[in-house]
Amino acid sequence: MPMALSKLKSLFRRIRGSHIDINELDNILAELQRTLIDADVNVDLVRELASKIRKRILETKVPEGLPLNTIVMRALYEKLVSLLGEKRYDLNIKPGKRNIIVLVGLQGSGKTTTCAKLAKWLKKRGLKVAVICADTYRPAAYEQLKQLTESINVPYYGEPKEKDPIKIIREGLKKFNKFDVVIIDTAGRHKEESGLMKEMREIVKKTKPSEILLVIDGMIGQRAYDQAKAFKDTVGEIGGIIITKLDGSAKGGGALSAAAAAKAPVKFIGVGERVEDIEPYDPPDFVARILGMPDKRFLEQILETLPERFMHLRELTLKDLRDYYESMLRKGSSLFGRIREMFAGNISERELKKQLGKTLAVLKAMNEDELYNVELLKDAERIDRIARGSGVDRVYVRRFIKQYHKLKKMVNVLMKQRGLRKDEALRQIMEGKIDTETIEKIARKMGIKI
Known part of the structure; x- marks a missing residue:
């Protein structure tokens, strides 16, 4: 095992450190196969994995300024987590039954x-x-x-x-x-x-x-x-x-x-x-172990070159909320009926759609840093900019942020108590599959104040 660990670290340094032509790519994939076999991965699976990585790399159009070595790292990580699991998966536990x-x-x-x-x-x-x-x-x-x-x-x-x-x-x-x-x-x-x-x-x-x-x-x-x-x-x-x-x-x-x-x-x-x-x-943690990087720092350096969507942020972000609202508006009336009470009680579908559009406008007025780090929105100048950009007043923006913080806590409670993924916890809350009173009761038992 120590030899396999050393080989993999050496392999990743080669991937990170130099431009890769086709011959070098084949050499690296051959070494990858030997290393994974040494780490007790099934031989046929190793060959299939290397073949898929090679195919993915050769079919990928490398964007200008992005070296081929980044594509190799991305493809390897993607294929490993596609086998092990691309995200945290829930236990199949249904409330209200044994x-x-x-x-x-x-x-x-x-x-x-x-x-x-x-x-x-x-x-x-x-x-x-x-x-x-x-x-x-x-x-x-x-x-x-x-x-x-x-x-x-x-x-x-x-x-x-x-x-x-x-x-x-x-x-x-x-x-x-x-x-x-x-x-x-x-x-x-x-x-x-x-x-x-x-x-x-x-x-x-x-x-x-x-x-x-x-x-x-x-x-x-x-x-x-x-x-x-x-x-x-x-x-x-x-x-x-x-x-x-x-x-x-x-x-x-x-x-x-x-x-x-x-x-x-x-x-x-x-x-x-x-x-x-x-x-x-957790995909990054476990893949780091598979690759002989138990401290995860080496893999984290590699993942810095990957798009944000591979990083699997654990807590609910404003970006998650924006994605959900956009998806909800695309799905239309079948979903509006289930979530109407979550927003304003017994209102018309037209009015609900209008309110959702207003909230979505606020989210779209935020930049990427703000969508991933709500702490930035303590800055009054940022609030003013978002209000102007979305056509609402500052009070509306601050009220929305306060609602988001409460929703974030509710999502965290469901994730911890029921082992749900972030997206599933959000969906259950927004679609009224679990009411606020029940979540608050669970939170009190867990010592969490919502």
Whole structure:
């Protein structure tokens, strides 16, 4: 692994440091393939990745003043995140009903520990969580899960002497009927163990889970592709992948292979032994690790050359709001009916459209720096300029900014409590799928003042 890390850093310095002709491009892609294979990425996947990067680069018209090396970096980053996930993906959790999550994976992949980690992560977001131990093969599984769940004060269920996992799950689900999320820890199994794979298929069939999460050891290496594909073929759709044991020397190269085989995005990564050590997948962070850059500074230098849209800002910006309003006006009346109450109660569609147009004019009068940094709008001269440019008075602009700050907090609450993406949280609020009173109640439980 250290050699692979060194090679990748050397490779990226070459990409950054010189103009690249076609021969040099082929040399760099050949080295990239060797480096990724050394990092335990599936060989066929590496070849496919290099081919797509080359095709993308050769088809790209390089803008004047933008060196070809920038296009190489952009193409590589795009292809990596297209396999792993281009953004943070939500768990499939629906409010107002019980959601069942089944964890599957190889023995020794860290499912039981991950089960507790995920339970704590969900609990911190205000959800009522319980855990069921359905691993009837590993003798220590029940005791391990018992200790972990007791340490985080999460209810658990299991029957150490029962050998039928489906019976255990059935009884556990009866016990936890009124919980928001129930996580089921299943026995580890290998693709060659046909009996265990058949049992897993039956578990999924009987429980009808909201989501199946595949737990993959970050050090699994070349076996990742075949194992992930076997799980997908057995249970059907895999909702997401959790990569474990990324706190040591593992770089997660197998994650590329697993994500490609399962056709599922990475949703979480385990970064330590403590029950708190689980993080939602974030593209720049994880790609930095795959490329042997755990401090991320080297990748950040590369990403500085990329367009803003690749940076995935975490908080709601005025640019996000402008994009949403423009999209809303394009979609027309079908959307206006759902959001009418969010703006002014029972008003006509014509009046609502007029108000939206007025707000959009304010947003369009802002420059790019202001759209991404609302703190700049504390400057009275900027407020005056925006008011003149949009045809409204300063009071309207200040009132709108105040409303934006409240909306931003509401979006943050939903992102943290329900694990939603920024755009989905905004959409649910704007379209009235969750009311302000409910969000404020959640925020109070989380100690956030809106």
